[in-house]
Amino acid sequence: MVISIGHLGPVGTNAETAALAYAHWLEENQAKASLLCPYPSIAQTLHSVARGDTNKAVVPVENSTEGSVAITLDTLWQLDRLKIQQEVVLPIIHAFFSRGTSLNGIKTVYSHPQALAQCQRWLQQNLPNVALIPTNSTTEALQKISLEPTAGAIAAPRAAKLYHVPILVNHINDYPDNCTRFWVMTLNPTPTVGSRISLAFSVPANIPGSLMKPLQVFAQRNINLSRIESRPTKRSLGEYVFYLDVEGNHEDPNINDALNDLTSHTEVIKIYGSYPVLFLKETDLEQL
Numbered sequence: 001m002v003i004s005i006g007h008l009g010p011v012g013t014n015a016e017t018a019a020l021a022y023a024h025w026l027e028e029n030q031a032k033a034s035l036l037c038p039y040p041s042i043a044q045t046l047h048s049v050a051r052g053d054t055n056k057a058v059v060p061v062e063n064s065t066e067g068s069v070a071i072t073l074d075t076l077w078q079l080d081r082l083k084i085q086q087e088v089v090l091p092i093i094h095a096f097f098s099r100g101t102s103l104n105g106i107k108t109v110y111s112h113p114q115a116l117a118q119c120q121r122w123l124q125q126n127l128p129n130v131a132l133i134p135t136n137s138t139t140e141a142l143q144k145i146s147l148e149p150t151a152g153a154i155a156a157p158r159a160a161k162l163y164h165v166p167i168l169v170n171h172i173n174d175y176p177d178n179c180t181r182f183w184v185m186t187l188n189p190t191p192t193v194g195s196r197i198s199l200a201f202s203v204p205a206n207i208p209g210s211l212m213k214p215l216q217v218f219a220q221r222n223i224n225l226s227r228i229e230s231r232p233t234k235r236s237l238g239e240y241v242f243y244l245d246v247e248g249n250h251e252d253p254n255i256n257d258a259l260n261d262l263t264s265h266t267e268v269i270k271i272y273g274s275y276p277v278l279f280l281k282e283t284d285l286e287q288l
């Protein structure tokens, strides 16, 4: 069976690179063939796997410079039954593309909001007066500049070969170790022994101790949390959903005990599963 993997498109996005890396891993480790399916937005990518149109979806979750990808967390909270099969950590390199020959004449820069934010210092120093225009993805930005010599786009260097647009400046991300975590989501995960569990919950009431009690469940059992953050529930101001990454897996009775206990201190809880993490280096990307 060929595994269909949805990702943010069009081809050449960072999400596609993460999906390609996962497809490569599936082929090497499980002898499984995959078919990549681009979608116009992260939300549509997740809905496609929730409907069963694709077997898996690869979506960005957190960037080392800019933090969480809100649309991914919010959509996962709305959708039921999606589980994390695997995490892929990808080095993210941004390049500046233009049909113009120098930075001098540039008036407009297009890119995905995350990419614009990850290059904000470079933009401030080199193109302080341009209009920054957000697009649905980095490669959608590349498509926009084809007829505009005074426009530029920020995208991954890999896209230069795919779109035949010249790179004017490479490595413009503000932090050289810029990387993004991507999750491979599915309705039917293959059981694996992971190294991390991710979950989200809302609390029964906005009263003293309502967040401390769920956190104590882990502290009391000496279980380490590697991330905690909140997003609004969108029901009313001041109500939040909390997202946690827990170090460990379901084979550990201490973790299972903590997760069982957690349900008595939360209102709605979604456990996205326990999963292994695949770290990629810049040199790994050259083979994709």
Ligand SMILES: O=C(O)C(=O)C[C@]1(C(=O)O)C=C[C@@H](O)C=C1
Residues within 6 Å of the ligand: 008, 012, 013, 014, 015, 016, 060, 063, 069, 092, 112, 114, 115, 136, 137, 138, 139, 180
């Ligand atoms: O537009 C792309 O190339 C994407 O894959 C999206 C995205 C994101 O949403 O975070 C992925 C990784 C980078 O952090 C920048 C942009």
